[in-house]
Amino acid sequence: MMTKTPIRMIDLIGNTPLIDLARISAEVPGVRLAAKGEFFNPSGSVKDRAARAMILGGIESGELSKGTTIIDATSGSTGISYAMIGAALAFPVKLYLPANASAGRKEIIKNYGAEIVETSPLEGSDGAYTAAREEARAHPELYFYPDQYNNPANPKAHYDTTGVEIWDQSGGMVTHFITGMGTSGTLMGVSKRLKHFNPEIRIKAVQPNSPFHGIEGTKHMDSTIKPGIYDESAADGVITVTTEAAYEMTRRLAREEGIFAGVSSGANVAAALSYAKTLPEGALVVTILCDQGTRYLSEHFWESAK
Amino acid sequence: MSVTFHIPTALRAFTDGKREVTAEGSTVGEALSNFAASYPDIRPHLYEDGGELRSFINVFLGDTNVKNLDGLSTPLRGGEVITLVPAIAGGAS
Ligand SMILES: Cc1ncc(COP(=O)(O)O)c(C=O)c1O
Numbered sequence: 001m002m003t004k005t006p007i008r009m010i011d012l013i014g015n016t017p018l019i020d021l022a023r024i025s026a027e028v029p030g031v032r033l034a035a036k037g038e039f040f041n042p043s044g045s046v047k048d049r050a051a052r053a054m055i056l057g058g059i060e061s062g063e064l065s066k067g068t069t070i071i072d073a074t075s076g077s078t079g080i081s082y083a084m085i086g087a088a089l090a091f092p093v094k095l096y097l098p099a100n101a102s103a104g105r106k107e108i109i110k111n112y113g114a115e116i117v118e119t120s121p122l123e124g125s126d127g128a129y130t131a132a133r134e135e136a137r138a139h140p141e142l143y144f145y146p147d148q149y150n151n152p153a154n155p156k157a158h159y160d161t162t163g164v165e166i167w168d169q170s171g172g173m174v175t176h177f178i179t180g181m182g183t184s185g186t187l188m189g190v191s192k193r194l195k196h197f198n199p200e201i202r203i204k205a206v207q208p209n210s211p212f213h214g215i216e217g218t219k220h221m222d223s224t225i226k227p228g229i230y231d232e233s234a235a236d237g238v239i240t241v242t243t244e245a246a247y248e249m250t251r252r253l254a255r256e257e258g259i260f261a262g263v264s265s266g267a268n269v270a271a272a273l274s275y276a277k278t279l280p281e282g283a284l285v286v287t288i289l290c291d292q293g294t295r296y297l298s299e300h301f302w303e304s305a306k
Numbered sequence: 307m308s309v310t311f312h313i314p315t316a317l318r319a320f321t322d323g324k325r326e327v328t329a330e331g332s333t334v335g336e337a338l339s340n341f342a343a344s345y346p347d348i349r350p351h352l353y354e355d356g357g358e359l360r361s362f363i364n365v366f367l368g369d370t371n372v373k374n375l376d377g378l379s380t381p382l383r384g385g386e387v388i389t390l391v392p393a394i395a396g397g398a399s
Contacts, residue, residue, distance in 0.1 A: 100364075100391050100392065100393070121314070121389075121391045122312060122313070122314040122315060122389065122391070123314075123315055124314065124315060124316060126315065127315075210316075210350075210351045211316040211317070211319065211351075212314065212316040212317050212351045212352075212363075212390075212392060213316075213362070213392060214362030214363075214392045214393050220316070223315075223316060223319060224316075243360065243361075243362045243392075244354075244360070244361065244362075247361070247362070299393060300361070300393070301361065301362070
């Protein structure tokens with residue numbers, strides 16, 4: 001049946017399900033784990049929320065208008081979101097990515113019609129960030145530069161949507177929230193909103209255990225440029241996770257929960273599970289399944305028998 | 307055989323901030339292990355407890371991933387550049 005008004009792609013962003021991780025929760029009797037299925041967003045990741053908010057903000061302020069190119073640095077997910085929304089709203093998109101961003105992501109971005117500039121794989125996300133900022137500053141007349149690491153519209157998107165959804169979908173029962181950080185937009189926005197609903201809710205940030213890691217989209221805060229939107233005090237502490245544990249949980253999500261998600265989702269659930277083991281009965285731990293596993297098909301960790 | 311390692315920013319904290327480090331070895335694996343031996347703090351970031359190279363690390367000899375050569379047994383002629391890149395990327399490219 002046709003709905004009366006056909007919907008726009010950007011209206012499909014958000015309102016993702018809160019998924020019960022029943023089989024993984026079984027390891028911690030009395031505690032429940034649940035996760036936002038952000039891969040249900042139209043471009044396949046949580047970053048659709050922030051990208052939409054920043055782009056609509058640019059249109060509203062007049063900084064983004066016909067003929068202006070959207071430019072930013074990204075590890076890939078935000079780039080895919082910009083590319084999708086740029087295509088739908090008819091804005092050209094130019095993205096700076098570390099050359100070691102997964103091949104799958106680069107293909108998706110190109111297929112949406114966006115342009116990619118690759119930066120040194122040695123410099124990671126900081127290299128992409130510095131290069132995009134330099135180009136945006138050199139030619140301000142050509143570009144709208146959302147600057148996702150420093151744009152308050154990024155955490156606000158999560159304050160306005162993700163945080164409210166988690167509260168509503170858990171019937172106000174959420175007791176703990178935990179997630180990793182790229183720009184930190186998700187953690188900043190959701191934690192602020194949840195604490196506003198109930199100051200007793202505990203918040204943990206997930207961090208890779210080493211500055212040298214393979215958890216795509218995730219930043220090791222102590223060794224990299226800190227995002228302007230990041231406030232360390234928003235979390236009540238940090239849970240660290242190894243790349244190997246993230247890989248293993250990514251495989252478990254597929255095989256035990258039927259959830260085909262990316263590596264940062266695996267890191268989040270691995271950290272949520274180890275945190276859950278320290279919590280009293282009755283706790284409801286919520287985390288984020290950031291993106292789809294199909295973006296990582298070229299990676300070898302799926303094959304491991306471990 | 308002496309080769310040059312290009313050090314990613316994420317690992318420079320363990321190489322006294324150096325961007326390039328030279329090491330000796332007749333294979334990629336040997337040079338890597340000699341490199342790690344000269345900066346012991348780097349070891350847990352590169353190797354698993356059992357001594358295997360961590361699975362997410364791609365080793366490039368020049369522009370080629372050693373996975374597409376003979377892996378860590380790939381012989382060195384001397385003078386090559388070796389780069390360690392986290393396999394946030396798909397590995398082969
Ligand atoms: C795959 C993936 N997971 C998680 C995140 C983290 O999201 P945020 O930027 O809101 O901290 C990102 C962000 O870039 C990402 O690309």
